Amino acid sequence: MGSRGAAANEAIEGLRELAGGGLEAAEVFRRADELLRGVLEFDAVCWHTADPATGLVNSVLSDDLSLDRFQDAVRLEVWVDDVATFPKIRRAGVRAETLSRVTRGRPESSARFREQIDPAGFGDELRTVFDAHGGMWGCAAFMRARDRGPYLGRQRQLADTAARHLGHALRACHLPQVGEASEGSSEGPAVLVLGSANQPLAVSGPAEELLARLADPSPSALSVPTAFAIAAEQARRAACGLAASEAKIRVQTREGRWFVLHAAPLEGSAGGEVTVVASPASPSDAMPLYLSAYGLTGREQEVALLLVRGCDTRDIARLLAMTPYTVQDHLKSVFAKAGVASRRELVARIMLAGGP
Incomplete structure (x- = not known):
């Protein structure tokens, strides 16, 4: 038990260090794999980044799994009201859940288990969501072979702790990169029609280049990046009159540029065609993401947004019903977290990263 506890502590300490490493999301995931595989005792993992505002998955990475049925996985996530989905785990106020626990030892009651997990030779699944500062920055599904038995309670608890640190690490991946992210900021929207x-x-024309910039880290059966497929399926679900997340997904290119994908069924089409329009994120779309990436609290984000919009200390105090001294305290914290020394620097950093 002592060696087990030491290994778990070592893994958590390694995950904590990832938030300051200046890594890309794929590097965070691969390093987390190295740290967690031995202590969680999984045999395969599928990693995802997500739109932090909605929690909708927008990429896929797996070095273990064949993703030749990933289209089916997308369909299950969007259309099937299954147990222990990423949104349900998040709404439950936890960061990790196992299929064996939530089904009380009857994983066959899960459509995901029947259609994907069991046919692939796995016996249990552990899912985690990577939340930090009000945003969901990613998620993962860890599968283990049947002969290992179900995940243990201590492993679920360890995964919950690990997910918190991974949320901070992924948040740090999305910090504004002034200069690099502004490249291509004047480009117009890209349009795709999906079957x-x-x-x-x-x-x-612009869509072909954008598809390459948003390509998933792992190739899959999808012929477009994951974000486009998720947006399209959400639009189809809404068109059927079913409850659905908004058919809008935010996704970041490798250069740090945020795009917003809007999807809608093609008018007059009976074959399920959907139009997806990908546009550079407007300041109103990008600013909350940048402020959340800095690790600002909800109140600090409110103060910073008003500041960027041109409000002075007195205006912010009046609009948020606080004293000017409290506003100044919040601003000091905002500047420290963003690594700037003045209002002008904060505005410049966000606006240069976000583009016009």
Whole structure:
């Protein structure tokens, strides 16, 4: 038990260090794999980044799994009201859950288990969500072979702690990168028409280049990046009159540029075609993401947003019903977290990273 506890502590300490490493998301995931595989005792893992505002998955990475049925996985996530989905785990106020626990030892009651996990030879699944400062920055599914038995309670608790540190590490991956992220900021929207299997039927000129910039770290059966497929399926679900997340997903390019994907069924089409428009994120879309990436509290984000919009200390105090001294305290914290010394520097950093 002592060696087990020491290994778990070592893994958590390694994950804590990832938040300050200046890594990309794929590097965070691969380093987390090295730290967690031995203590969680999983045999395969599928990692995802997510739109921090909605929690919708927008990329996929797996070095273990064949993703030739990833289209089916997307369909299950969007259309099937299964147990222990990423949104349900998050709404439950936890960061980790196992299929064996939530089904009380009857994983076959899960559509995901019947259609994907069991046919692939796995016996249990542990899912985690990577939340930090009000945003969901990613999530993961850890599978283990049948002969290992179900995940233990201590492993679920360890995964919950690990997920908190991974949330901070992924948040740090999305910090504004002034200069690099502004590249291409004047480009117009890209438009795709996707068929019923989310295959491109028509692509505008800028879309081809954008698809390459948003490509998933791991190749899959999808012929478009994950974010486009998720947006399209959400739009189809809404068109059927079913409850759905908004058919809008935020996704960041490797250069640090945020794009917003809007999806809607193609008017007059009976074949399930969907139009997806990808536009550079406007300041109103990008600013909350940048402020959350800095690790600002909800109140600090409110103060910073008003500041960026041109309000002075007195205006902010009046609008947020606080004293000017309290506003100044919040501003000091905002500047420290953002690594700037003045209002002008904060505005410049956010606006230069976000583009016009």
